Amino acid sequence: MGSDFELLRQLSEAVAVSGDEGAVRKIVLAEIEGHADEIQVDAVGNVLARKTGRGRRRARTARLKAMVAAHMDEVGFMVMGIGGDGTLIVEAVGSVDERQWLGKPVWVGANKTPGVIGAKPVHLMDAAESEKVVKLDALRVDIGASSLETAKSQVKIGDRGTFASSFTSLGPTIRGKALDDRLGCVTLIELLRGEPLAVDLYAAFTVQEEVGLRGAQVAAYAFDPDAAFALDVVPANDLPGSDGEENVTYNTRLGAGAAIYVADGRTLHSRPLVNHLIKTAEAAGIPYQLRQPGGGSTDAAAIQLAREGIPVAAVSTPGRYLHTAFALVNLEDWRNTVRLVREALNTLSLASLKMHFENRR
Amino acid sequence: MDLLPFLKRLCEAPGLSGHEAPVRALIQESWAPLADEVSIDQLGNLRALKRGAGPPGASRKTIMLACHMDAIGLMVTQVQQGFLRVTRVGGIDVRVLPGQPVTVHASRSRIDLPGMVVQPPKALLPEGQGDGVVALEHLLVDVGLEADQVREQVRVGDLVSFAAEAVELGGDLLAGHSLDNRASVAGVTIALEALQGRPHTWDVVAVATAQEEVTLGGARTSAFGLRPDIAVVIDVTWGAGSGLPEHKTFKVGEGVTIGWGPNIHPALHHALAEAARQNEIPFKLEPIAQHSGTDAFAIQVAGRGIPSVVLFIPLKNMHTAVEVVSLNDVRRAGRLLAEFIAGLGDEFLRDLKWD
Numbered sequence: 001m002g003s004d005f006e007l008l009r010q011l012s013e014a015v016a017v018s019g020d021e022g023a024v025r026k027i028v029l030a031e032i033e034g035h036a037d038e039i040q041v042d043a044v045g046n047v048l049a050r051k052t053g054r055g056r057r058r059a060r061t062a063r064l065k066a067m068v069a070a071h072m073d074e075v076g077f078m079v080m081g082i083g084g085d086g087t088l089i090v091e092a093v094g095s096v097d098e099r100q101w102l103g104k105p106v107w108v109g110a111n112k113t114p115g116v117i118g119a120k121p122v123h124l125m126d127a128a129e130s131e132k133v134v135k136l137d138a139l140r141v142d143i144g145a146s147s148l149e150t151a152k153s154q155v156k157i158g159d160r161g162t163f164a165s166s167f168t169s170l171g172p173t174i175r176g177k178a179l180d181d182r183l184g185c186v187t188l189i190e191l192l193r194g195e196p197l198a199v200d201l202y203a204a205f206t207v208q209e210e211v212g213l214r215g216a217q218v219a220a221y222a223f224d225p226d227a228a229f230a231l232d233v234v235p236a237n238d239l240p241g242s243d244g245e246e247n248v249t250y251n252t253r254l255g256a257g258a259a260i261y262v263a264d265g266r267t268l269h270s271r272p273l274v275n276h277l278i279k280t281a282e283a284a285g286i287p288y289q290l291r292q293p294g295g296g297s298t299d300a301a302a303i304q305l306a307r308e309g310i311p312v313a314a315v316s317t318p319g320r321y322l323h324t325a326f327a328l329v330n331l332e333d334w335r336n337t338v339r340l341v342r343e344a345l346n347t348l349s350l351a352s353l354k355m356h357f358e359n360r361r
Numbered sequence: 362m363d364l365l366p367f368l369k370r371l372c373e374a375p376g377l378s379g380h381e382a383p384v385r386a387l388i389q390e391s392w393a394p395l396a397d398e399v400s401i402d403q404l405g406n407l408r409a410l411k412r413g414a415g416p417p418g419a420s421r422k423t424i425m426l427a428c429h430m431d432a433i434g435l436m437v438t439q440v441q442q443g444f445l446r447v448t449r450v451g452g453i454d455v456r457v458l459p460g461q462p463v464t465v466h467a468s469r470s471r472i473d474l475p476g477m478v479v480q481p482p483k484a485l486l487p488e489g490q491g492d493g494v495v496a497l498e499h500l501l502v503d504v505g506l507e508a509d510q511v512r513e514q515v516r517v518g519d520l521v522s523f524a525a526e527a528v529e530l531g532g533d534l535l536a537g538h539s540l541d542n543r544a545s546v547a548g549v550t551i552a553l554e555a556l557q558g559r560p561h562t563w564d565v566v567a568v569a570t571a572q573e574e575v576t577l578g579g580a581r582t583s584a585f586g587l588r589p590d591i592a593v594v595i596d597v598t599w600g601a602g603s604g605l606p607e608h609k610t611f612k613v614g615e616g617v618t619i620g621w622g623p624n625i626h627p628a629l630h631h632a633l634a635e636a637a638r639q640n641e642i643p644f645k646l647e648p649i650a651q652h653s654g655t656d657a658f659a660i661q662v663a664g665r666g667i668p669s670v671v672l673f674i675p676l677k678n679m680h681t682a683v684e685v686v687s688l689n690d691v692r693r694a695g696r697l698l699a700e701f702i703a704g705l706g707d708e709f710l711r712d713l714k715w716d
Binding site: 083085087097099100102103104105113114115116117118119120121122123124125130131132133134138140142143144145146150154163164165166168170171172173175235237239240241242243247249255320321324325326328 | 441442444452453454455456457459460461462474475476477479480481482484485486487490492493494495498499501503504505506507510525526528529530531532534536599602603604605606609614654677678679680681682683685
């Protein structure tokens with residue numbers, strides 16, 4: 001776990017906002033080198049790796065092509081302009097609650113130039129003002145430059161940035177930015193680095209998930225797999241309600257195991273694959289939970305509709321406070337996610353896919 | 362003293378109003394070698410006396426340098442299913458809280474737990490709170506532990522400090538929480554250092570005061586206890602930035618300000634300003650129509666009244682976790698104090714008239 005922890009730290013602290021995934025791509029490429037039969041970076045920046053499965057030669061024709069996708073990008077902002085006072089005007093990339101930016105340190109650009117998003121002193125406002133949400137377009141990123149010229153020497157228009165958050169562990173949990181979906185990236189790296197699986201593994205480290213699942217769409221086309229699994233981090237809303245009533249809209253819960261999707265805002269997941277995941281978890285004694293069906297989406301939505309359609313499943317690790325400065329994930333949930341995915345790939349068979357259009361469990 | 366690492370340590374140290382011990386220990390460690398006597402009074406004020414070099418036997422005059430060391434933060438009001446509900450210690454805009462890393466000083470286990478303030482998902486908030494500013498009573502602190510682990514360690518009344526690490530920005534700027542007023546503590550430390558090699562006839566008592574952010578209680582009691590002849594309060598003022606009134610804010614990095622108004626002794630203002638001019642230390646006059654919002658408000662009327670003035674260091678984003686100061690401004694404040702003190706003579710009080 002020691003090296004995984006270090007890798008997770010590196011990935012969590014890298015700045016790779018949608019469309020600018022270079023920093024994470026570099027780490028991924030270095031980590032999987034020598035662990036795949038073929039590695040390429042495609043036209044949109046996805047890292048696509050193929051690893052042949054185990055088995056005798058005559059069995060090879062029967063091996064399934066399984067695509068596993070995890071996205072490299074994260075939410076953040078783009079520098080749209082630089083003011084005369086040297087502060088940066090920014091616009092969101094991906095979906096971030098505007099209430100999360102105020103009073104936060106940030107990193108800007110490839111060199112992670114430190115900056116802060118300042119806030120008006122509480123002493124200089126009336127009560128009415130403090131009741132208003134400050135919109136991102138009213139905020140400025142302050143990198144300590146006192147003029148346009150000084151700012152330009154450190155940051156360019158078009159640079160990306162995001163929250164500056166260091167990665168830490170808190171008892172059974174880990175905390176850091178962009179665990180959505182660097183956690184999935186580490187899972188995928190582990191699958192590549194581990195023993196060959198019973199399937200041919202088609203690993204896609206995708207780009208631009210946060211701005212429309214765009215990398216996954218072309219990766220699925222290129223791979224043309226028999227089945228696909230999207231690995232992501234899913235919101236855990238398992239906090240106490242303000243009214244003291246039982247919280248029944250938790251989505252997923254920390255500590256309750258890997259989360260299997262049945263349906264979300266854009267995808268009705270392949271029922272045979274969902275059943276396969278559930279059976280696998282139960283047979284192997286791996287803690288799992290079913291993510292409460294509802295809104296949201298993962299790369300699975302784009303993969304499912306690639307070519308003539310691809311059976312998809314989504315397995316996620318529950319995480320609180322995604323798309324903020326710090327997400328919180330239970331380490332054991334993540335380990336169970338890795339186990340479940342590996343086990344499910346190793347037991348995947350044509351038979352488990354055949355029931356694709358039979359709507360029963 | 363190397364200012365940058367010193368100030369980083371100071372501002373990252375816990376020390377909420379009324380609970381200043383952690384930061385006080387740090388300040389004591391750095392002031393003790395620079396003073397003749399160091400003591401802590403009933404309310405927790407730290408006092409460092411550096412004697413002047415007056416003639417033997419003669420009673421020397423005393424100048425008090427007061428800088429508050431307490432910080433704003435939060436306090437646990439409720440432990441609920443492994444999460445904490447909190448209230449404010451000092452003035453905080455609730456809007457800067459969601460997503461802030463904090464340290465929960467767990468009193469049952471005596472362990473500092475890293476945590477963060479979180480804004481619950483919309484579905485868990487009362488009707489109407491989902492899209493607007495979420496009130497403090499609906500925010501939670503998450504320490505990432507199981508509910509029973511939290512119950513065993515934390516209790517109501519436990520303190521919660523900001524925990525964002527200080528960040529160096531461009532130029533000589535430092536960003537972090539609690540730079541209000543640890544920047545001034547650093548300034549006073551610089552002054553004490555500078556006085557090691559400078560003869561001065563007045564006694565100097567540097568006081569790191571307690572509870573400024575809530576009651577000004579430390580200043581009030583320490584001024585009464587010490588009865589200085591004059592007092593200089595060192596605190597931070599609003600740094601200029603977009604959307605702020607120009608007449609009430611001052612550019613960070615362009616020098617200190619000296620307060621002016623009913624809370625400030627006018628002759629003391631002039632004397633401090635004159636010292637700044639003589640030593641080419643850039644400063645601006647800061648008009649304050651009423652309450653200075655500093656320890657000077659309490660000190661001015663302690664005992665029979667004490668002539669007081671406020672020296673300010675401009676600071677951006679006051680009372681947030683990303684307060685910003687210029688190291689150069691901190692050094693300027695320290696140098697001005699030292700020069701002013703070195704220039705104090707026997708006749709100083711005689712000319713100190715409120716006119």
